[in-house]
Amino acid sequence: MTESSVGIIERKYFTFAEPPNEMPLESGEKLGPITLAYETYGALNDRRDNAILITHALSGDSHAAGYYSEKDRKPGWWDFMIGPGRAIDTNKYFVICSNTIAGCQGSTGPSSINPATGKHYNLSFPVITIGDMVRAQTHLIDHLGIEKLLSVIGGSMGGMQTLEWMIEYPDRIASAIPHATTTRLDAQGIAFQEVGRQAIYADPNWHAGNYLEYGVAPEQGLAVARMLAHITYLSEEAMHNKFGRKLQQKERYGYDFSLDFEVESYLRYQGSSFVQRFDANSYLYISKAIDYFDLKQDYGSLEAAFAKVNAKTLVFSFTSDWLFPTEQNKAIVRALKVHRKPVSFVEFDLPYGHDSFLIKNEAQEKVVASFLAHVYE
């Protein structure tokens, strides 16, 4: 732990939408009770105007910063951004991050017990949307006594949630930082996600979603899904620089199917470590929510979608992100500019691909810090 870490933190839980007051979903179904796992860093000020919500990506969770115990090897997923004196400065701001509904890190999802039946939801869990995720977050923000967030900040699927906040709750946020994101997936993005889902369906341990009843998990299918997704999170250049054609602890090809290249070893590790922490059904539900996100479809046009936004907005993207490239981030900026909304845009020239926002870099830290300072003043 460094001096600027938020230190040891604790996961908290908030439960709402108790029957008969279930939360309505975009599908037309209802869900309740809903528990959100969340964490907070820093303190809410007396004016209650220094709260920042962090929205996480597909494989993320509420653990954005700090450590659960002294023994933890790794801090939360955006630790370098959040802490005393860091870009999202917990000396100034009260930072909240919650695991999305359908997640598997403490929030209500397909692996939760349905209180109505006493059994795991599994595939009886309703299909949820990015809008549903955000609606659930508004209940948490209410619960925390916050009327208006200083900012909502999220990358990738977190960016989709941030956009949803901007559009659906314009009076509840003062600013927003969507980044490395898109207003909707195109065919290629849906295709990659569908192949990942097919890999899970193909695993006989999936048992049509009922694997928890069998005491197993579709680990191999989920690992394949993760390996594939991971390739799309990296840039070709980053993979070239990190691995190229380097062999894994051998001088020549093995002429067998064990392991030849370092990149193969890396991918297998990514797959096998992911299945230790992630639930396959959650993966299916969250990937579906991403596929369904489509601001143009929902509002008729991107311009119409952003018409009522009040938040000051900072959008950033990365030159090497081929999953949600700069052009797709700029589409947000253009739609806001049509309405003369205050929006800043930065493209960072970094080689790490889509995942660049998750990798410590000073330029990103400075831009976020100064934007937040500006809106907080």
Place this chain on the structure above:
Amino acid sequence: MTESSVGIIERKYFTFAEPPNEMPLESGEKLGPITLAYETYGALNDRRDNAILITHALSGDSHAAGYYSEKDRKPGWWDFMIGPGRAIDTNKYFVICSNTIAGCQGSTGPSSINPATGKHYNLSFPVITIGDMVRAQTHLIDHLGIEKLLSVIGGSMGGMQTLEWMIEYPDRIASAIPHATTTRLDAQGIAFQEVGRQAIYADPNWHAGNYLEYGVAPEQGLAVARMLAHITYLSEEAMHNKFGRKLQQKERYGYDFSLDFEVESYLRYQGSSFVQRFDANSYLYISKAIDYFDLKQDYGSLEAAFAKVNAKTLVFSFTSDWLFPTEQNKAIVRALKVHRKPVSFVEFDLPYGHDSFLIKNEAQEKVVASFLAHVYE
């Protein structure tokens, strides 16, 4: 069938490398007997100088042109290029296409019976290389009484074979047309292939490669591998134009995991139709051969690799090919130019991605026809 089709053709077989004269492989192992399935279109002339060898891509086979029967719905995979009056004009040229070793369409591969044991090879089949594929082809060319080929033509993995012909058998080919290809995969390419292999390994019906003994096939794993590969063969633009976010015969999202988008339906079809015609172990072996192909590693540098080439060469690539982009094709051209070898290069501005070479287009036909006419004169 159109007038310029080669019409009804027949698959032929040639067997060589009978023990004890097995063919040595790059791995150090030996393989024999080896059968190559092949087809020919047109007639060899008296001077035996009009023969063209077509080398196929990962999922290809010997059936490059024509029909096996009147009932066939589809002709061979490059039919639009090969026939009387077509770009590769069977009125002038004698065209040969053979299924590679390790293939599953008649050539000796992992699903073949090993005569030494009376059992399927399965994973006891030796891991082969692009060089081994080409060495096997030289035996077929010898058998057909051809000392020097007028041309070797191949795209993608076929292009790798074409490059191998140029480099290893410089006196046996007068010209070459490698296209949509590369001198070696980089980390991202290997990564995509490894995920495909992992999908096959993960299928319990794979049985560590011994599925034929169980009367099953790892169809779901192979389908996932194919779906993934297929995305890399198309361009983002082509997928956008063809599918975008169009729903599959529905007005609104299904809010379930059946099928929402057309692109999902298309991918599932690609997967399920592929497993009808392709063997999973063949897929593993051929993908490994592609990973191992590395001219820079084998010869010390690309310049050194191409030093002894005698063939007149035409290289072509496609603007929308992100698997083997123009830059990788140009590397071949540059290496040849260092030695002042005769080489032409064309980049076709087509939106179909890597698979563009498999889609009828007049510009490609004209360029190939005129290059061949030039070298034949």
